[in-house]
Amino acid sequence: MLSNKAQSITPSPTLLIDAKAKKMKREGVDVIGFGAGEPDFETPEHIKQAAIQAIGDGFTRYTPVAGALDLQEAICHKLKRDNNLSYQPQEIVASNGAKHSLSNIFAALLNPGDEVIIPAPFWVSYPEIVKIHDGIPVIVPTHIENRCKITVTELADALTEKTKAIIINSPNNPTGQVYTRTELQAIADFAIKHNLYVISDEIYEKLIYGKEEHLSIASLGAEIKKRTIVVNGVSKAYAMTGWRIGYTASIAPIAKLMSSIQSHTTSNANAIAQRATIAALLGPEDSLRDMRIAFAERRDYMVQQIDTIPELTCIEPEGAFYVFVDVSRLFGRAYHGQTVTTSVDFATLLLDNVQVAVVPGSAFGAPDYIRFSYALAMEQMQKGMKRFEQFIQEIK
Ligand code: PMP
Numbered sequence: 207m208l209s210n211k212a213q214s215i216t217p218s219p220t221l222l223i224d225a226k227a228k229k230m231k232r233e234g235v236d237v238i239g240f241g242a243g244e245p246d247f248e249t250p251e252h253i254k255q256a257a258i259q260a261i262g263d264g265f266t267r268y269t270p271v272a273g274a275l276d277l278q279e280a281i282c283h284k285l286k287r288d289n290n291l292s293y294q295p296q297e298i299v300a301s302n303g304a305k306h307s308l309s310n311i312f313a314a315l316l317n318p319g320d321e322v323i324i325p326a327p328f329w330v331s332y333p334e335i336v337k338i339h340d341g342i343p344v345i346v347p348t349h350i351e352n353r354c355k356i357t358v359t360e361l362a363d364a365l366t367e368k369t370k371a372i373i374i375n376s377p378n379n380p381t382g383q384v385y386t387r388t389e390l391q392a393i394a395d396f397a398i399k400h401n402l403y404v405i406s407d408e409i410y411e412k413l414i415y416g417k418e419e420h421l422s423i424a425s426l427g428a429e430i431k432k433r434t435i436v437v438n439g440v441s442k443a444y445a446m447t448g449w450r451i452g453y454t455a456s457i458a459p460i461a462k463l464m465s466s467i468q469s470h471t472t473s474n475a476n477a478i479a480q481r482a483t484i485a486a487l488l489g490p491e492d493s494l495r496d497m498r499i500a501f502a503e504r505r506d507y508m509v510q511q512i513d514t515i516p517e518l519t520c521i522e523p524e525g526a527f528y529v530f531v532d533v534s535r536l537f538g539r540a541y542h543g544q545t546v547t548t549s550v551d552f553a554t555l556l557l558d559n560v561q562v563a564v565v566p567g568s569a570f571g572a573p574d575y576i577r578f579s580y581a582l583a584m585e586q587m588q589k590g591m592k593r594f595e596q597f598i599q600e601i602k
């Protein structure tokens with residue numbers, strides 16, 4: 207009998223769809239992948255060079271579990287510069303990607319049966335990581351009137367004696383929405399009042415195109431800072447998905463627990479990637495600016511295209527690189543005789559018939575939607591959207 211817990215975990219749907227699309231491509235199928243959120247850009251040259259230099263210098267051994275001191279210092283510098291947050295190196299834990307950081311956080315925080323409030327739509331891995339650590343994900347639907355951002359009233363309705371933490375992800379995957387200072391302040395007051403932790407996933411902070419600015423909830427005062435664990439990483443901002451570096455900033459006792467857990471699971475994150483991360487965090491940001499300009503253009507294009515299709519609606523994303531589109535008005539209709547009942551049917555028919563990969567909203571706790579990632583080249587997107595529009599026209 208294998209582990210019941212392991213069998214209750216569903217594999218990452220975003221990575222599954224990405225793997226399927228990449229396999230189809232390898233087999234010569236001309237698939238357009240709006241699936242996984244992975245920037246199509248190359249890692250900037252100065253970051254690659256820092257890694258090459260690290261190998262040349264023989265920086266190829268174990269580092270301290272939570273990361274080399276110079277990496278921790280670079281992260282502290284970044285948090286001060288970008289987020290007005292003062293942390294000491296011993297409050298930083300570098301891990302194998304932000305996903306690993308999240309896993310360490312829940313391993314450090316949760317006792318069996320503790321509840322974690324996850325506003326829906328949510329990034330696919332949150333509930334599963336909570337479950338892996340014996341917690342109970344409490345999914346709280348948000349509303350379009352509030353641009354899919356959780357309110358204190360919704361939080362209050364979900365609160366029980368078992369509530370341990372709230373996850374806030376701004377800019378949000380999949381909706382692209384950015385929380386304002388007022389919204390974050392209300393959540394911070396709520397967390398303080400009810401003695402809760404806040405896990406603030408800020409991995410898309412550098413990718414904002416609207417008028418909103420990124421703000422870390424931890425920067426709203428000493429009390430909320432103490433109960434916030436900030437999660438960030440280099441995958442998205444610096445096109446470094448394969449390098450696998452994420453990090454947390456928290457009070458030292460939590461950092462110590464995470465480091466202790468990591469010392470028995472993976473040890474330090476890759477030493478060479480740590481050096482590359484220092485170059486990313488402290489180096490020039492021109493490539494980041496160029497990527498942001500390209501993403502902004504792509505976002506505008508995607509929103510325009512969706513707006514031309516009367517059956518579809520989306521709230522304009524302010525950040526990240528996703529458009530979350532409500533396709534529910536098409537449910538009950540048929541594509542060449544095959545009825546579209548759910549977003550999973552929709553995504554499956556789309557991929558199988560016109561070779562366009564998207565992620566069904568059910569993966570994000572919002573079954574009326576599909577998610578497009580616009581982290582792909584404009585020509586590819588144009589080609590993909592042509593096929594998509596044709597597909598929609600054939601749904602009768
Ligand atoms: N948080 C969010 C919201 C994400 O979309 C991702 C995407 N991979 C991650 C965390 C994890 O990123 P990584 O493990 O590549 O650092």
Ligand code: GLU
Pocket residue numbers: 218220221241242243244305329330331379
């Ligand atoms: N976070 C990205 C996404 O949502 C990458 C895939 C993953 O790690 O889930 O598509």
